[in-house]
Amino acid sequence: MANNKSAEKRIEIAKRNRLTNRYYKSSVRTLIKTFFQNLKIYEVSKDLEDKKKLQRILSSIYSMIDKGTKKNVYHKNTAARKKSKLAAYLKRT
Template sequence: MANHKSAIKRIRQTEARNLRNRYYAKTMRNAVRNLRKETDPAKAAENYKKVSAMLDKLGRKHVISKNKASNLKSKLAKHINKLNVAK
């Protein structure tokens, strides 16, 4: 157990951040999963804007790395382009 007041506060802050980061990471994974399941090109393109913004934000806030955000955005863009070609 922590002996200093500042260490106790740090533990509280870390637990709060972990909980918040887990929530946003799970929300992001669900959004990516739903976008990959999308078959309508118009809806997929609309959702891509939202998911892309979410990925950028989480990358900036270090919930996920910036490279992971870029890789996911790239793969999702490829998926949407395939939908447009198949249409």
């Protein structure tokens, strides 16, 4: 239990930050899962439409990661590592 006003404020700020972090991290994880599911589909079909869909998903992942980095959810090196790994997966197929 908070004993003073500043401690109560820090609790509120921590709660707000936790929700923001959770939103960005869970969204990125979900998008990455859909990226890999569509990557498997593309590996089998080799269809141009599937590749375009992968590019759109990758673009939205990049967007979420960059927004999270701007709000200090991700460290910039962590964001760069995640983005480069995903790009390497797409390039390999």
